[in-house]
Amino acid sequence: MKQKLVIGTRGSKLALWQANHIAACLREHYPDVVIELKNMVTTGDKILDVPLAKIGGKGLFTKELEVAMLSGEIDLAVHSLKDMPTQLPEGLLLAAVTERVDPGDALISPEYKTLDKLPVNAKVGTSSLRRKAQLLNVRPDLTIVDLRGNLDTRLKKLITEKLDAILLAVAGLRRLGWAEHITQVLPQSTCLPAVGQGALAIEARENDAETLAMLAFLNHEPTRQATLAERTFLAEVEGGCQVPIGVYAQLDPGGQLSLNAVIMSPDGKEAIRDTIAGSPAAAATLGQTLAVRMLGNGGREILAKLFENQ
Numbered sequence: 001m002k003q004k005l006v007i008g009t010r011g012s013k014l015a016l017w018q019a020n021h022i023a024a025c026l027r028e029h030y031p032d033v034v035i036e037l038k039n040m041v042t043t044g045d046k047i048l049d050v051p052l053a054k055i056g057g058k059g060l061f062t063k064e065l066e067v068a069m070l071s072g073e074i075d076l077a078v079h080s081l082k083d084m085p086t087q088l089p090e091g092l093l094l095a096a097v098t099e100r101v102d103p104g105d106a107l108i109s110p111e112y113k114t115l116d117k118l119p120v121n122a123k124v125g126t127s128s129l130r131r132k133a134q135l136l137n138v139r140p141d142l143t144i145v146d147l148r149g150n151l152d153t154r155l156k157k158l159i160t161e162k163l164d165a166i167l168l169a170v171a172g173l174r175r176l177g178w179a180e181h182i183t184q185v186l187p188q189s190t191c192l193p194a195v196g197q198g199a200l201a202i203e204a205r206e207n208d209a210e211t212l213a214m215l216a217f218l219n220h221e222p223t224r225q226a227t228l229a230e231r232t233f234l235a236e237v238e239g240g241c242q243v244p245i246g247v248y249a250q251l252d253p254g255g256q257l258s259l260n261a262v263i264m265s266p267d268g269k270e271a272i273r274d275t276i277a278g279s280p281a282a283a284a285t286l287g288q289t290l291a292v293r294m295l296g297n298g299g300r301e302i303l304a305k306l307f308e309n310q
C-alpha cells in the first residue's frame, strides 16, 4: 500500500468539491495515508468566452491532468465522468466510477419556475447543444443564449444577462449546495442527460497496480455498467461531448439494464429516439447495438449535417 496519494484536480469550485470529496473518502478509508491535492489548469479552463461547441476538441478538461499522471506527478485524477472522452490516452484507465445519484438536468427560473410556464420567446441560457436541441424540440419558440463559464458564473449570468431561465446539471448544483435554486428537474421524456452525467470518474495509470487496488472501493458497479453502456453508445456514434445526443442507462428493479437515447438536430426539429434493454453484463453491446440502430434510422443523416456546418 502506498503511503501517499496525490490527486490532480482543476481549480473550479465544482472540480475542487469533487476532488475534496474523493480525498475525504480516501482519508476515511486509509487513515494512515497522506492524501494531497494538486491544482492544475486545463485548456478548457482557459478558453472561457468561446462556445464549447465551436472549440469542439475532446478532453479539453482532462488533457493536462493526464499528462501529469503519465509523468508520475500525480497518482490519480478526479473528473466529472461527463467531461471525459470515451477513449482514454494509452496507459490510463478508469480506476473507479462512483455511484450516480442525480443524472438529470435542472431548470432555474426564479420567475416562471417550469418550462411550460415560460412565456413565448423567453430567453434561456445553456452552453450545451444537447440541452438546446431538447428544449427547442418541445418549445421551438424559445430564444437560446449561449452560457459559458463555471457554475457560479452561469448562475450570475441569469441575473446580469436578464435571462428568463438557465439549464444546469442537477448533480453540479447539489454538490455546490445550490440545489435550492432549482425550480424544476426536467423529466427524462423532455431532456435526456449527457453520457455519464452525475457520476465521478477516478482516473489512474494502468500499470500502477498499488493505486488501482487502493481505489477499487470507490467503484459502484451498477453505475459503472450503466455508464459503460452510455459511453459505448457515444463512441459508436462518434459524438464527443458537444453533439445533441442524450442517453441514460439504468438498472431496473428486475436487474435488467435499460438504455434510452435521443439524437437530435441542433434546432430540435428532427429527433430519433430509441430504447434497448438486456443483461448488465452485456452493457457495451447494448450501447453499441442501440447506436447502430439509431444511426441506421436517420441518426447518421442528422450527424452528417451537423458536422458539415461546423
Ligand SMILES: NCc1[nH]cc(CCC(=O)O)c1CC(=O)O
Pocket: 080, 081, 082, 083, 151, 167, 168, 169, 171, 172, 173, 196, 197, 198, 199
Ligand atoms: N460541462 C460542465 C460540467 N461538467 C460536469 C458538470 C456537472 C456535474 C455532472 O454533470 O456530473 C457540469 C456543469 C453542468 O453541466 O451544468
